[in-house]
Amino acid sequence: MRDFWIIVQQTFMSKVKTKPFIITSIVMILAVFVMANLSKIVDTFSNMGGDTANELVVVMADDTLYQTLVEQVKDKDIEIKRSEKSNEALIKEVKDEKIEAFATITVDENDMIAVTYQTNKMMDDNAVVLEEALNVIQTAKQTEKLSLTPAEVQTLFTPIAFDEKNISTSVKSDEELGQASVLVYILTFLIYMTVIMYSGMIMTDVANEKSSRVMEILISSVSPVKHMFAKVFGMGLLGMMQMSVLGIAAYIAFTTNKSVGTIGELFKFDNVSPMTLVYCVIFFILGYFLYAMLAALLGSIISRTEDASQMMMPMTILIVIAFIITMSGLGNPELAYIKWASYFPFFTPLVMFLRVGLLDLPVWEPLLAIAIMVVTIGLLGWIGARVYRGGVLMYGPSRSLKDIKKAIQLGKE
Amino acid sequence: MTLEIKSVTKRFGDFTAVDNLNITIGEGKMYGLLGANGAGKTTTFRMILGLLTPNEGAIGWHGKTISYATSSQIGYLPEERGLYPKMKVEDQLIFLGKLRGMNVADAKQQITYWLDRFDIPQYRKKKVEELSKGNQQKIQVIASLLHKPKLLILDEPFSGLDPVNVEMLKSAILDFRNDGATILFSSHRMDHVEELCEELSIMTHGQQIVQGSLRDVKRGFGKQNVRIKSDFDLTELGQVPGVSHMTKSVEGAVFQIEQEAVANELLTRALHYGPIRHFEIEEPSLHDIFVAKVGKEHA
Numbered sequence: 001m002r003d004f005w006i007i008v009q010q011t012f013m014s015k016v017k018t019k020p021f022i023i024t025s026i027v028m029i030l031a032v033f034v035m036a037n038l039s040k041i042v043d044t045f046s047n048m049g050g051d052t053a054n055e056l057v058v059v060m061a062d063d064t065l066y067q068t069l070v071e072q073v074k075d076k077d078i079e080i081k082r083s084e085k086s087n088e089a090l091i092k093e094v095k096d097e098k099i100e101a102f103a104t105i106t107v108d109e110n111d112m113i114a115v116t117y118q119t120n121k122m123m124d125d126n127a128v129v130l131e132e133a134l135n136v137i138q139t140a141k142q143t144e145k146l147s148l149t150p151a152e153v154q155t156l157f158t159p160i161a162f163d164e165k166n167i168s169t170s171v172k173s174d175e176e177l178g179q180a181s182v183l184v185y186i187l188t189f190l191i192y193m194t195v196i197m198y199s200g201m202i203m204t205d206v207a208n209e210k211s212s213r214v215m216e217i218l219i220s221s222v223s224p225v226k227h228m229f230a231k232v233f234g235m236g237l238l239g240m241m242q243m244s245v246l247g248i249a250a251y252i253a254f255t256t257n258k259s260v261g262t263i264g265e266l267f268k269f270d271n272v273s274p275m276t277l278v279y280c281v282i283f284f285i286l287g288y289f290l291y292a293m294l295a296a297l298l299g300s301i302i303s304r305t306e307d308a309s310q311m312m313m314p315m316t317i318l319i320v321i322a323f324i325i326t327m328s329g330l331g332n333p334e335l336a337y338i339k340w341a342s343y344f345p346f347f348t349p350l351v352m353f354l355r356v357g358l359l360d361l362p363v364w365e366p367l368l369a370i371a372i373m374v375v376t377i378g379l380l381g382w383i384g385a386r387v388y389r390g391g392v393l394m395y396g397p398s399r400s401l402k403d404i405k406k407a408i409q410l411g412k413e
Numbered sequence: 414m415t416l417e418i419k420s421v422t423k424r425f426g427d428f429t430a431v432d433n434l435n436i437t438i439g440e441g442k443m444y445g446l447l448g449a450n451g452a453g454k455t456t457t458f459r460m461i462l463g464l465l466t467p468n469e470g471a472i473g474w475h476g477k478t479i480s481y482a483t484s485s486q487i488g489y490l491p492e493e494r495g496l497y498p499k500m501k502v503e504d505q506l507i508f509l510g511k512l513r514g515m516n517v518a519d520a521k522q523q524i525t526y527w528l529d530r531f532d533i534p535q536y537r538k539k540k541v542e543e544l545s546k547g548n549q550q551k552i553q554v555i556a557s558l559l560h561k562p563k564l565l566i567l568d569e570p571f572s573g574l575d576p577v578n579v580e581m582l583k584s585a586i587l588d589f590r591n592d593g594a595t596i597l598f599s600s601h602r603m604d605h606v607e608e609l610c611e612e613l614s615i616m617t618h619g620q621q622i623v624q625g626s627l628r629d630v631k632r633g634f635g636k637q638n639v640r641i642k643s644d645f646d647l648t649e650l651g652q653v654p655g656v657s658h659m660t661k662s663v664e665g666a667v668f669q670i671e672q673e674a675v676a677n678e679l680l681t682r683a684l685h686y687g688p689i690r691h692f693e694i695e696e697p698s699l700h701d702i703f704v705a706k707v708g709k710e711h712a
Contacts, residue, residue: 003481006511014500213495217556220462220491221484221512393464 003222004230011234015201016241025242029249036253056126057083057090057102065107065137072133078126094120103130111145113138177358180276181330184357187280188350190243191287192323195349198239198288199295199315202231204308206299206392215392224392225385228300232292239288279356279366286373287349291315293377297384300391301403322347326354333358343369345376383408415439416461416564416595421470423456423619430456432619434470438595438612443586445610446599447699449707452616454599455492458566461597462489474564485514488562492569492599494553498542502528502552505541506559513560520559527555531581546573554582558589565589567598571605583609603699613699617707627699634697634705639668639676641683642691650682665691669701 015021034041054077060066070080083090083102090102101119108114113134117127143153206228209215218227298311325347329338333355342352342365352369355361391407418436422429431453438444448454459465461472463479472478479487497505503524510520528534531551536544541552550573557565570586571579586609590596600606606613613630615623623630636657641647642665650668651659655675660667668679676694683689 002514003512006508010508014497018499209497212498213491213493214497215495216491216493217489217495217509218512219464220487220489221481221509223481393459 004226004233007218007222007227007230008234008237011205011231012238015205015235015238021238021242025245028242028246032246032250033253036250054078054126055081055099056130057081057099058105058130059083059085059087059090059102060105062105062107065105065113068137069105069133072137073129076129076133078129091118094118100124101126103127105134111138111141180357183276183280184326184354185330187284187357188323188326188354191284191349191353192319194239194243194284195287195291195319196316198235199291200308200312202235202292203295203299203302203311204305205235206231206296207302207305207308210300210303210392211305219392224300224389227392228296228385228388229381232289232296235292236285236288240285243284276357279353282370283349283353286370286377289377290345290349290373290380291319293380293384297380297387297391297404300384300388301407318346319350322350326350329354330358343372345369345373348373415473415475416597417471417473418457418461419471419473421457421460421467421472423453423460423465424468429619431460431467431616432621434614434616434619434621435624436597436614436621438597440595441590441593442612443590443596443598443610445606445613446597446616447601447603447606447613447703448599448616451618453619454616455568456619457616458489458491458568458597458599461566462487484512485560486563488513488557488560488565488567490554490557490565490567490570494549496541496549496553496556499540501538501540502544503537506552506556509556510559513562515560523559523561524555527558530585531555531578547575547578550574551578551582554585558585562589563594565594565596565598567596569600570598571600571602579605603703607699615703615706622706623702630699630702631696634702636669636671636697636701636705637673637676638695638697638701639670639679640691640693640695641665641668641679641689643683643686643689645683645686647683647686650679653678653682665689669697 056078058066058069058080060082066080066082073080085093087104090099093099094101097120100121101117101124103118104116106114115130115134117124117130119127139153148156209218222230294315295312298315299308302308302311322341325338325341329335329351338351338355341347342355344351348369352366356366387404387407389407391403416436416438418434421431421434423431434453434457436444436446446454446457456465460467461474461479463481474483477483500508503521506524507517507520510523511517515523524537525534528537531554533548533551536548536552541549544552554570557567565586567586570582574582583605586596586598598609607627610627612626613624614621623633625633641650647666648659648661650656650666653668653675655670655672655678656668657671658669668675670676670679673694680689680692683692
C-alpha cells in the first residue's frame with residue numbers, strides 16, 4: 001500500500017507543479033470571475049461605445065410625423081436625422097459605410113405608415129426601435145380616428161390570461177426545472193470537459209512513462225496493476241482539487257458580487273433538490289473513473305506519446321455522443337432514446353444526470369444506472385489490469401486495438 | 414545470498430526466447446552475461462525480476478522466488494535508460510528510492526554521497542533532460558544503487574560512458590561486490606567482463622552456448638593466439654598446418670592455433686625470414702571466443 005501512495009503522490013505532485021496545469025487553473029478561475037461580472041463588463045463596454053451618437057437617417061415627407069417620431073424616441077438611445085438625399089445616394093453611403101442604415105417612411109391616404117429599412121448590418125437594433133415607435137404612432141392615430149378612449153385602447157391590447165402548469169408526475173416544478181436545467185447544463189459541460197482532459201492526461205502520462213522507459217524501473221518495484229490504479233487515483237485527486245478550487249472561486253465570485261443582475265438570477269439554485277447535487281458528485285466521480293480506466297488501458301498499449309491522440313479517438317467519440325444526447329434532451333428529457341441511453345455506462349454520467357436533474361425519477365432508476373457503471377468500472381479495471389501488465393512491456397509501433405489481445409497474452413506470461 | 418536460475422525456458426508463442434538456462438551466482442560474486450542483440454538477455458532479466466514467468470524451470474533468490482516483496486533488495490539498471498525527463502535529479506532519485514523502500518532522509522543522504530562520488534553534485538537541482546547522455550547514465554546508475562541492493566542486475570552498465578567514468582562506475586560496482594552483493598551484468602564489451610567477472614555465460618538465440626568460470630572457458634576453448642612482430646612478410650605462415658586463422662597487423666600477424674606445438678613451428682619458420690622483434694603465446698581473449706562461438710551460430 002505504501003508504494004501505491006508513493007505513486008499517487010508522484011502523479012499528483014508532478015502535475016500540480018507544471019506550468020500548463022497552473023495556467024489552465026488560472027484561466028478557468030478568471031473565466032468564472034468574468035462570467036460573474038459579465039453584466040458589469042457589458043455595461044462598461046456599451047458606455048464606451050456611447051460616445052458616438054447612434055444616428056438613424058430617415059427620409060420622409062410628412063413634417064408632423066417627423067416631429068411625433070422624434071418625440072416618441074426621445075428617451076431611447078437613438079437620434080433621428082432627416083435627410084433629403086436620393087435613395088441611390090443613401091444606398092451608396094451605406095455601401096461606403098458612411099452611415100449604417102436608412103429608412104424611407106411613407107404615409108398613404110389612410111394614414112397607414114410604410115417603411116423601407118435598408119441596412120448593412122445583420123441585426124439592427126435601430127430597426128426594432130423604429131418599428132415599435134411607428135407602431136405606437138400609427139395605433140394612436142387610428143384609434144383617434146375611431147374615436148376610442150385610451151382606456152378602450154388598453155382593453156383592446158390586453159393579452160389573455162394564460163397560465164401553463166405541468167401536472168406530469170415525473171416533471172419537476174417550474175422554478176426547480178428552470179434552475180435545474182441551468183445546473184444540468186453547466187455540470188454536464190464540466191463533466192464532459194474534465195473527463196476528456198483528465199483521461200487524456202492519464203493516457204499521455206502512461207505513454208510518456210513508457211516512451212521514456214521509466215516504466216521498466218517502475219514495474220520492477222511496483223506491480224503494474226498497482227501502478228495503474230495509483231495513476232488513475234492520483235489523477236482523480238488532481239481533478240477533484242482543480243474542481244474544488246474552481247467551485248470555491250465561483251462561490252466567491254457570485255457571493256461578493258452584488259450587481260450580478262440577470263446572470264445571478266440564473267445561478268440561483270435554492271430550488272434545486274439537494275439530491276441533484278449529490279447525484280452530480282456521484283456521476284462526476286464515476287464518470288471520471290470509467291473513462292480514466294479506459295484511458296490507462298489504452299495508454300498502456302501505445303509506446304509513444306504521438307500515438308496517444310489516435311487512441312483518444314474512440315473515447316472522445318463516446319463522450320461526444322453522450323454530450324450530444326444530453327444537449328438534445330435538455331428540452332425534452334422524457335424521450336425514449338434518452339431513457340435507454342441513460343443506462344449505457346459510457347453515457348450514464350451525462351445522460352442519467354440530465355434525467356435525474358430534470359425529472360422526478362423513481363430512485364431505482366439512477367441506482368440501477370450507478371450499479372451498471374460500478375460493475376463496468378470493475379470489469380474495465382479487471383481487463384485493464386491484464387492489458388496493462390503486458391502492455392507496459394510491449395514496445396514498437398502498436399496503435400491498433402488488436403494489440404490489446406497481444407498485451408493480455410504477454411501479461412499472462 | 415545466492416541467485417539460482419535452474420533450467421529456465423521461456424517461450425513467446427512459437428518463439429523460444431530463452432532455452433534451458435542455468436546460472437548460479439553466489440554472494441559477493443559477479444557474473445557476466447554475454448550475447449548478441451536478441452540473444453535473450455533482457456528476457457532473462459525480466460524473468461529474474463518477476464515481470465515474466467518462465468514456462469519451465471525456476472528462479473530462486475535466497476531459496477525463494479523474487480516478488481515485489483523483495484524489490485527493496487534488488488537494484489535494476491535497464492538497458493533502455495528510463496528517467497522522467499522533466500523531473501529534477503533529486504526529486505527523481507527520492508521517488509525511485511522511496512519505491513525501493515527508503516525514507517526521504519536516507520535517500521537524500523545517499524544522493525549526496527553518490528553525486529559527490531560520481532563528481533556531479535552540481536546537477537542535483539537540474540532537470541534530467543538538461544544533462545548530457547553520460548551524466549544521465551550516471552543518474553540512472555545511482556538510481557539502481559541508492560537503496561544498497563543485495564542483488565544487482567545491470568543491463569549494459571558501461572554503454573555511453575567515457576573511460577574515466579567507466580573506471581568510476583567499475584569501482585562503485587566492485588565496492589558492492591566486496592560488500593557481499595550478488596551481481597549479474599550483461600555487456601557487449603568483452604574486456605569489461607574479462608576484467609570483472611569470475612564466471613560468465615555466452616548466450617545466442619536463447620541458447621547458453623558457453624558457461625563457467627573465466628579460466629575454464631578460456632581453457633575449454635582449446636585455441637591460443639601466437640603474436641609475432643617482424644619486418645618481413647609472414648603471410649605464408651598462415652598455411653602452416655594447425656593454424657586455424659590468421660590476422661595481419663601493421664607490425665606482423667596474429668595466428669590462432671589449436672595446439673601449443675604449432676607455436677614452435679611458427680617461431681622456427683618466422684626466424685627463417687629474418688630476425689623477429691616480438692613473439693608471444695597469448696591466452697585466447699573473450700572476444701575471440703565470443704566471435705568464434707556466436708559467429709559460428711550465426712553462420
